[in-house]
Amino acid sequence: MPTLVIPPANVTEASLVARVPLSAPETLLELVSWLVDGKLHAARCESNGHAEPIEHPDLSDVIGQETARRAMEIAAAGGHNALLIGPPGAGKTMLARRLPSILPSPSEEEILEATAIHSVAGMLAHGRALAERPFRAPHHSISTAGLVGGGSTPRPGEVSLAHHGVLFLDELLEFPRHALEAMRQPLEDGRVVVARAGATVGFPARFTLVGATNPCPCGHAGDVAHPCTCSAVDVQRYRSRLSGPLIDRIDVHVTLQGVALAKLGSREPGESSASVRARVERARSRQRLRYRRLGIRSNAEAGGRWLDLNGGIQPDARGLLATAAEKLGLSARAYHRVMRVSRTIADLDDSEVVGTAHVGEALRYRPSMAEGDARNGVAAVAKLGNT
Numbered sequence: 053m054p055t056l057v058i059p060p061a062n063v064t065e066a067s068l069v070a071r072v073p074l075s076a077p078e079t080l081l082e083l084v085s086w087l088v089d090g091k092l093h094a095a096r097c098e099s100n101g102h103a104e105p106i107e108h109p110d111l112s113d114v115i116g117q118e119t120a121r122r123a124m125e126i127a128a129a130g131g132h133n134a135l136l137i138g139p140p141g142a143g144k145t146m147l148a149r150r151l152p153s154i155l156p157s158p159s160e161e162e163i164l165e166a167t168a169i170h171s172v173a174g175m176l177a178h179g180r181a182l183a184e185r186p187f188r189a190p191h192h193s194i195s196t197a198g199l200v201g202g203g204s205t206p207r208p209g210e211v212s213l214a215h216h217g218v219l220f221l222d223e224l225l226e227f228p229r230h231a232l233e234a235m236r237q238p239l240e241d242g243r244v245v246v247a248r249a250g251a252t253v254g255f256p257a258r259f260t261l262v263g264a265t266n267p268c269p270c271g272h273a274g275d276v277a278h279p280c281t282c283s284a285v286d287v288q289r290y291r292s293r294l295s296g297p298l299i300d301r302i303d304v305h306v307t308l309q310g311v312a313l314a315k316l317g318s319r320e321p322g323e324s325s326a327s328v329r330a331r332v333e334r335a336r337s338r339q340r341l342r343y344r345r346l347g348i349r350s351n352a353e354a355g356g357r358w359l360d361l362n363g364g365i366q367p368d369a370r371g372l373l374a375t376a377a378e379k380l381g382l383s384a385r386a387y388h389r390v391m392r393v394s395r396t397i398a399d400l401d402d403s404e405v406v407g408t409a410h411v412g413e414a415l416r417y418r419p420s421m422a423e424g425d426a427r428n429g430v431a432a433v434a435k436l437g438n439t
């Protein structure tokens with residue numbers, strides 16, 4: 053069997069994947085003397101190659117905000133991108149930071165892919181593999197190259213460092229527009245291509261995007277406790293920063309209540325991450341089975357037409373979706389977004405078929421930023437339920 057000769061500093065990292073013996077001489081002289089003796093010394097690897105897992109904050113810390121908690125669960129279960137909209141202090145960041153605690157455990161293959169990207173970026177601590185899915189939260193002052201990759205020697209950007217994990221963009225609308233536009237390709241294809249003179253480098257970038265934003269420049273539109281001081285034009289201009297193509301790639305939109313309203317809710321601690329995660333894992337295993345021949349892993353990646361034919365949508369659920377599409381003026385893309393989210397809600401419900409209750413809930417997570425006040429949407433859906 054051949055032996056792989058590598059520098060000592062790379063032993064831990066190589067031991068993660070090497071299926072052959074490793075040898076790590078300190079110097080070239082040592083290597084030569086080993087070769088002359090006809091015996092390469094086996095490298096010593098002192099750790100199991102994985103970094104210590106991080107203890108994530110728990111979802112049970114979030115009091116109230118049931119709809120937003122549920123939205124996080126749906127995003128985790130179906131691999132959906134999510135947008136959290138709400139006034140300052142409503143807990144958007146708190147929720148986003150708890151998403152990793154309810155994501156399904158990564159496979160060994162996913163860990164190795166994510167580790168390889170961190171290695172290329174020179175960000176692997178002590179050559180150890182990541183212990184879990186990455187969570188990246190770059191500041192909105194980041195450059196486009198920093199976000200999607202680039203540089204004279206092409207380096208992976210945040211979208212790739214978040215591969216198989218979460219990319220959290222707080223204050224989403226403060227990011228430069230061209231940086232957000234540049235995320236369209238990775239959001240669509242799960243990879244990003246960085247072109248430089250003489251070289252084109254592709255990096256994988258399949259991540260769950262979580263954006264958070266205020267509903268308006270002052271932050272209080274729709275907040276009962278604080279009047280919004282923005283003009284309609286200001287609000288319109290602010291919201292238009294979120295382009296249609298980006299909205300189209302975010303399946304789950306949720307509006308958080310202001311703190312005052314949230315406090316009216318339960319003071320009981322919320323459900324723990326472990327218990328939510330168990331539902332998420334079950335929903336994911338249903339999806340793995342469903343998509344095993346399609347080369348995809350989650351509902352978020354499923355084509356709308358495929359789901360329409362094979363997603364187990366019941367006739368009355370399809371009827372509700374069609375009525376909603378007409379009354380709410382949903383585009384074909386929006387229609388398929390609701391269908392994907394409905395499929396995930398049914399998976400969380402351990403149901404092979406998608407019924408009206410699943411579609412009804414999914415309609416609550418439609419975009420509100422681009423279509424006026426979220427509560428108009430909820431009211432319209434409530435009306436639909438009565439007809």
Ligand SMILES: [Zn+2]
Pocket residue numbers: 268269270271272273280281282
């Ligand atoms: Zn305002």
